Amino acid sequence: MQTNLADFIKNTRDGDEAEAILRACVHCGFCTATCPTYQLLGDELDGPRGRIYLIKQVLEGAPVTDKTQLHLDRCLTCRSCESTCPSGVRYGRLADIGRKVVEQKVPRALPERIKRYVLKETLPRRWLFTPAVKLGRLVRPLLSKDLQDKLVPARPAGTWPQRAHARRMLVLQGCVQPGLAPSINAAAARVLDALGVALYAAPEAGCCGALRYHLNDHDGGLDDMRRNIDAWWPHVSGEHGAPHAEAIVMTASGCGASVKEYGHLLAHDPAYAARAQRISAMTLDLSEVLAGFEEQVRELAGQRQATGGDRIAYHPPCTLQHGQQIRGKAEQVLRAAGVNVSLCADSHLCCGSAGTYSMLQPEMAAQLRARKLAALDDTGAPAYATANIGCQVHLQAGTDKPVLHWIEVLEHALNPAPPTCS
Structure with a gap:
């Protein structure tokens, strides 16, 4: 993709990185097939290729509008498009750069500014x-x-x-x-x-x-x-x-x-x-880490490894399978411990949590959660597991079935007795 960056970002660290990412994109559109928001809305500007065009226009100095901001806000940054892209476009980094520029150019309404301020000033402070x-x-x-x-x-x-x-x-x-x-x-x-x-x-x-x-x-x-x-x-x-x-x-x-x-x-x-x-x-x-202990896990599980005492449906978070490009390891360790693990249909798609997304885009997040829970329910598993606290809380809000972190499932498989409170 040809670029002509505006002076405000040309020859800067962000500008150089964005230009390299933009030039890697070949407009193929494979990314749209695995974009959750494009599947829901059917709008090119709510898919990775459309958002890349929007960011390109922003960085080239085109006028930035509320509509530009809306389409970028509705992106989950799930990075499923990165797993699909044959050209290796680092969309997540481009989105960070583009959103930062749009944030500077388009003032948000006061209620939205307050909400974002509260989120970034309270959630990160454990105390x-x-x-x-x-x-x-x-x-x-x-x-x-x-x-x-x-x-x-x-x-x-x-x-x-x-x-x-x-x-x-x-x-x-x-x-x-x-x-x-x-x-x-x-x-x-x-x-x-x-x-x-x-x-x-x-x-x-x-x-x-x-x-x-x-x-x-x-x-x-x-x-x-x-x-x-x-x-x-x-x-x-x-x-x-x-x-x-x-x-x-x-x-x-x-x-x-x-x-x-x-x-x-x-x-x-x-x-x-x-x-x-x-x-x-x-x-x-x-x-x-635990993939390196698979044999020891199998030994600790003993007879449970052969009988398959627990059954769960596993949701691999986007930050694991797309962000870190790690697939199959948690499932592999759980199976070594005798857990019967299922993946739901379209397991590559986001559940709608996406950090603070579920609080800033609640309607979209709820639709994506409903789709994910329906797919998980179709597995027939009595409980669900995942590997990220955001996904866990978001999914639990929509179901009566327990949603656990997979390490809790593993611990139960190795030691069925409940933990003693300290």
């Missing part, structure tokens, strides 16, 4: 969000249905193992997951403990940065990333006598997709570029 969730659960009947749907019942975290192991790995606590589902990281710690790995967190680490960054607060998102690098660095480098970690484990695939991009997003920062590269290189999704 604020977790107490708010606890309070919300206490007064749940008084809240709106939308808020009630977000406050899914919390399962007890249980005990965090304290045994020492030669192998140690860091885990990101994140921002919303500790408040909404503290059971996830605790289950991961217990499973890894049984496999001879100690999992621990750096308390100073927090939001991965994706939330602010994808709400067009790039500076705030990058600051979150720098804070995490500072928190992890002693454990990575061995400085100050901190215990050494061999990997940084992500139990939320949305966070993993973000942290794996730290090296690219901070490449321009001389103080953080090298450290960010190393952090990204050390970051692994939990399924990548």
Whole structure:
């Protein structure tokens, strides 16, 4: 695709990157077939190819309108188009660049500005969000249905193992997951403990940065990333006598997709570029870690491995299968433990969660969730599992069937007794 960037972005870091991405696009349209919003709306401008044209026009200096902003806002950034694209177009990065420019050129209405401000200033702050969730659960009947749907019942975290192991790995606590589902990281710690790995967190680490960054607060998102690098660095480098970690484990695939991009997003920062590269290189999704323990999982499962005691339908999050290009690993580990795992039809399509999308585009998100839940229900499984807290909460709001993180399913397969509350 030929480009002629406007002076305001020409020869800048974002401009050079955007131009390279635009030039890779060959207009083939394969991406439209796997775009959830195009399937719902049937509008070329609500598909990747149409949005690429819009961003190209914006970067070439064409007038930017509310309509331009609407079509870009309605994009889930699920990156399914990237998995489909034969030319390797990095649409997600182009969308980030284009949205940032549009945000600067098109003032939003006050209610929308307030909503986005509240989201980016409250959700990333664990010290604020977790107490708010606890309070919300206490007064749940008084809240709106939308808020009630977000406050899914919390399962007890249980005990965090304290045994020492030669192998140690860091885990990101994140921002919303500790408040909404503290059971996830605790289950991961217990499973890894049984496999001879100690999992621990750096308390100073927090939001991965994706939330602010994808709400067009790039500076705030990058600051979150720098804070995490500072928190992890002693454990990575061995400085100050901190215990050494061999990997940084992500139990939320949305966070993993973000942290794996730290090296690219901070490449321009001389103080953080090298450290960010190393952090990204050390970051692994939990399924990548446990795939290396498949035989041990099979041994721990014992007879359950042969009988298939649990049955679930698994929803692979977009941030895992498209963002990180990881497919099949969680299912593989679960099957090693004797779990009967099904994938629903069109498992490559987004459930509609997409970070804050379900709060900013609730109607579209609800339609996508209904489609996903219908497909999951068609599997006949009595429970569902996924690998990202956002997907888990979003799907649970639309069904009475339990929606779990897959590590909780794995722990139950290895140890059917419920965890003991601490």
